[in-house]
Amino acid sequence: MLALAALTAVSGCGALGSDTSSAASTGSSLEKATLKVSILPTTDLGPFWLAQDSGYFQAEGLTVESVVAASGQASLAKAISGEADIAFSTYPPFFTARSSGAADMELVADATSVNPKSNAIVTVPNSPVKTIFDLAGRKIAITAKNTASDLLTRSVMQDHNVDYSKVKWVLIPLPNIAAALNQGDADAAYLPEPYVTQAAKTAGAIPVVDINTGATQDFPLTGYGATKTWVREHPKTLAAFQRAMQKATHEALIDRAKVEPLLVRFAKIDEDTAKLLTLPGYGSILDSRRLQRVPDLLLQLGAIPSPIDVNSMIAPQAGR
Template sequence: MSSRSPLILESNRRSFLVGALVAGGGALGLSACGSGSPSGAAAESPGSGGALESVTLGLIPITDVAPVYLGIQQGYFRDAGIDLTVQMAQGGAAILPAVMTGDFLFGYSNVVSLLIAADKGLPIAVVSNGSSSTNTPGEDVTEVAALPASGISGPLDLVGKTVAVNALNNFADVTIRNSVERAGGDPDGVKFVEMPYPNMPAALERGDVDAAWTTEPFRTQILDAGGRIVASPMTDLAEDFDSAYYFTSRATLEEKPELVAGFRDALARSFTYAMEHEDEVRAIVQDYAKVTPELAETVVMSVWTPRINRDALAALGSAAAQYGVLSKEPDADALISE
């Protein structure tokens, strides 16, 4: 921790707020998936002879984070002076507190989780876009799927139904309610049930839920089992919609500006490489996301660009405030560090 007084004065308050978020969102398990040297150790930079800074990044095992793994393979993070270790988590409920306590220097989380954290006063800073919509309804990375037996064919049919989501009062709730309201339905008429993404295909098959807010590769698993897309909430809300960001703490941003800049640059190079090498994206998800070769060939891939769409963020923030997920519309300038 820096010796600068503003950060010291904030430490107790930050610890309290992190604890409150964990209690409210449920801290989920973490699992190591190392790439680089063990956390806390220094590695030697090939060619320069200088030490790399060991950095831990919290991710979730979905196709959206494929560029990070390609960037590690291509040496982009090492070029930036970073020995990157990936730590897997089930969701942002575990990643965000770990970033705030310094266990991770960077994390990946859906946009609404970060808006909620900022709304609660946590000193976080978004350093890069993470993944974006394909802009194609019915062929987006994260959508609502259902089996034909549910009788659901569109957003309006979700009223009175039970929908599985990966986190309550979060990204799924906001965007699905918006889609239902746009279709002329009651946005409060949908029942949401929280469960991990990997559990959703089986829950649909058993009839435990009527529909599921799902992302790749689980989205395609449901379609392969006879399911269909019944709502595309991201394309309903905004064009070029960003679904997730990479972020850090304000303390890291202030204490390590060169490291943050290097991480951001390495991500940008990784995004470009991923967009130009789809075959390598489909190959690498078979490893870290445990996707079968057959499934890897058919899953829908995100669009990756470092630019943050502030218009889409404003639309999402307004919807989150409207549905009571946020206490007020967010201040993008205070959240985003570019």
């Protein structure tokens, strides 16, 4: 409810309603009418698929094509190389890219925050890991280093005074993690939804700890970004994308029933899983105070060498 109130207050009625139709008439003035967005097939994409399926991008004069990536870092790489215009990712890769000088990225739209039970460290019954205190020195499956998967895992372990320095990080694509747990290739794993619910059904996976605790409670999780050059060269196109996402996010927040069938179609999950899983906290407007938690955690865990001011990375927001 708080997220919905903030979205409504900041974006205003026009961004969620009548302005969208008027934007269609100016679609021809967009710098670029066809957008490629690199994505990951997770529940975080609910509003994005809703914007596609409901014609909100089209109403803004946009044709949006999806490019599937294996991880947040891979998604970011597609935007840096020009294969995609906008990248969806967990937030850490945007900041590590800025810190290392790999790319001058700007954040263009919010996507999700951690919700209770939406992200967890899980294990299976035959694993030696039974509680969070058993994770020290074990094999933990993640998608990539310096993404939300290992950073949030390390943060939760640190909150419980569990040493993560000797953890054996096993890099596995999300769809393969449940099988890896069953086969003993990993003792535990970081999973977001829908993989938490799917792993419970296919591998009997059980949560070791909910990520929505301690320093990572309500943590900013995913968002959309583009290179600074792309943002400067496509202000009207970006604003059109943002308006469509604001409208779709508003609807996703108030009506879960609109999201569930899209998860079945695009995330390739069954209807029962779509009904059972916990959705993340959806959002579209970027809040610098909230997002500052991400680079601050990266700095604390040694993932970046110096502080980053989030305000320096937020692109102009439609409706503000």
